[in-house]
Amino acid sequence: GGRRTRAASLPGPVRAGADLGLLLIAAVAYWQLDRQSGSGALSGDQAGNLGIDPLLVTAPALALLAGTVLTLRLLPPAAKLAERRAAKGRGLPAALAGWQFSRRPLRGAGPVLLLVLSVAMGMLAIGQSASWNRSQSDQADFGSGAAVRLVGGHGSGPATAGAYSSLAGVRQAAPAYRTDVEVSGGRTAEVLALDTAHADERMLMRSDLADGSPSRLFEAIAPERAPRPGLVLPEGSTRLKLDLRITTVSKPSGDSLYPDPDPPVVTVLLEDRYGLPYRALAGPVPVDGRPVPVSFPVSAAGGLAVTGIEVDGAAPSDYARKQRVSVSDVRVVAGSGAERPVPAPESTRWDAAMTLTEYGEVRPGKPPVRNGASGLPDFTYDTGVDNENNWDPTSGTLRVTAARPKSAVVKAVATDAYLKSTNAKLGDEIDVNLAGNTVRVTLAESVRRLPTTGAAGSAGAPDPVASGGALLLDLKAVTEVLAHRPTATIEATEWWLSTAPGDAPKTAAALRALPDTDPAQVLVRAEAAQRLVDDPLGAGPQSALPAVAVVAA
Incomplete structure (x- = not known):
């Protein structure tokens, strides 16, 4: 019983x-x-x-x-x-x-159930707090992409190349170029070309956004390492010096009825360690065979290399002339003020091409001839001749550049939204417009989302109607392709800076103290996370849950 x-x-x-x-x-x-x-x-x-x-x-x-x-x-x-x-x-x-x-054991069921309820509410508060804090951290990572990110920056030039890498607290600096392209359905896709070799924080990408680790994605699109072209300047160089000489090799005998054209203008071509191109105006060089000294400042942090010269001049009106242009005595000034020569490696080779602009159209001129086997540029070229009946004077451009290996295929990581909006699949080749240059790209990998990309709707969330997805390219691979095109160029529109733990505020303060830098251009991951944590819409419920747990107990 x-x-x-x-x-x-x-x-x-x-x-x-x-x-x-x-x-x-x-x-x-x-x-x-x-x-x-x-x-x-x-x-x-x-x-x-x-x-x-x-x-x-x-x-x-x-x-x-x-x-x-x-x-x-x-x-x-x-x-x-x-x-x-x-x-x-x-x-x-x-x-x-x-x-x-x-x-009567069930008489104690009430207190036991209250105990279960209080424990459950406590665990709910702890879990909700951890989940909410993780969510804010993930949102800050996704929106920032790096510990510190600079949108925009100073005008590019050899004197400021790579300057952000020498700021206080910076561990690595990676340049990036961002643009928008139109896709089907009136949507806009973002294209981000990032120097993946120096983006050591891997865009702060969560592993669940891709089928593999972010490092594997970066390796899939990174180009193979190759020796740098041209004359690489020694570390710590603050000024570049060299001598230019232009000599007339042959010209018509006798006196000419036409005056000699103005002296050609020479521009020195450089490239930093990221592959970004720069131009430094050397000025006019008289055609008299005398050496013309050239000197201009360079950035000690840029890791610059001289990759060529351009000689622009008007064609004579009587007869074409053969002229010889050469570079000699290349040297740099270190921070201490001491000069040191820049040796030319035996493996350095130079290519040259002549173009003439006549009647508003550009056509190739006679191929220049290399003089000797020097490791410095030394070519003889034909100036072409001007037509006196031409309404626009004929001009010529000699472009001497360091020999480069053939550029590799540019590969891209595409988001699922981009593949869907363009009806593309992995392995397809597409054309992407970057800074006015069309680049052929192969879709190599796919991810669900790419940090720092996505059109924002009214609520701040990505708008799937307006966003056509995003593409991630390697900036170095892009610059290698553009380096083979005489008129192509690209500049960094962003800088992604990684810092040692706790040094992000120091780096952000140094950036905001730079002239011509708007503080709003400096995006700091820690500041973004703090703004999300302090948001009253999220902080209110977050504070209410522990109170409910205490009341239940």
Whole structure:
């Protein structure tokens, strides 16, 4: 009779085994949840519409309910065990309490359920706090891409090349170029060309945004390392000096009825360690065979190299002339003021091409001839001749550049949205316009999203209607392709700076102190995270959950 009475003290569904069935369902739901990979409670269907993931929402509730019902089943055996232990003791109050608890075990169900509720609310508050803080951190990482990012910057020139890498606290500086391209459906896609070799923070990309690690994506699009072309300046160089000489090799005999054209103007071509091109005006060089000294400042942090010269001049009006242009005595000035020569490696080779602009059209001139086997530029070229009936004077440009290996194929990482909006697939080749230059790109890898990209809607979230996805290219691979085109050029529009832990504020302060730099151009990951944490719309519920847990306790 006593056993039947105690069994009857349990609710009917519990006696029928409903708690065990509920426990089994909760275990299966947790197992499915553990196998599921996703980005939160929101999920998308095949049409791309967002909805609530029922498994993620119901699994925690099922686990809590199963644990509560299981507690009710375990109360009677626990009460019986407590009665036996109390009966063996010598104290009368303990024995009476154990006897009373064993006779009516479900009377203690209320306090036990309140205890379960308070523990559940406490765990919910802890879990919500951890999830919310992680969400703010992930949003800051996605929006920043680096510890410090400078949007825009100073005008490029050899005197300021790579200057951001020498700022206080900077560990690595990676230039980037960003632009928008039109895709189908009136959408706009972002194209980001980033120097992946120096972006050592890997865009702060989460691993679940791609099928592999961000490092693997960077390796997939990075070009193979190759020796730098031209004359690489020694480290710490602050000024470049060289001598230019232009000599007339052959000209018509006798006096000419036409005056000699103005002296040609020479421009020195340089390239920094990131592959970004620069031009330094050397000025006019008289055609008299005398050396003309050239001197201009260069950045000690740029890692510059002399990659060629350009000679622009008007063609004579009587007869074409052969002229010889040569570079000699290349040297640099170090920070201490001492001069040191820049040796020309034996492997350095130079190529030259002549173009003539006549009647407003550009056509190739006679091929220049290399003089000797010197490691410095030395060529003889034909100036061409001007037509006196031409309304626009004929001009010529001699371009001497360091020999380069053939550029590799430019590869890209595309987002899923870009592949969908362009109806493309991995392995396809597409044309991308970068700074007015068309570059053929091969789609090599895909990711779900790319940090720092995505059109923002009214709520600050990516707008799938306006955004056509994004492409990630390697900037060095792009500059290698453009270096083979005489008129192509590209400049960095952003700088991604990685810092040592705790040095980001120091770097940001140094950037904002630079002239012609708007503080709004400097984006700091730590500051973005703090703004998200201080957002009152999120901080309010975040503070309410611990209070509810305390009240429940």
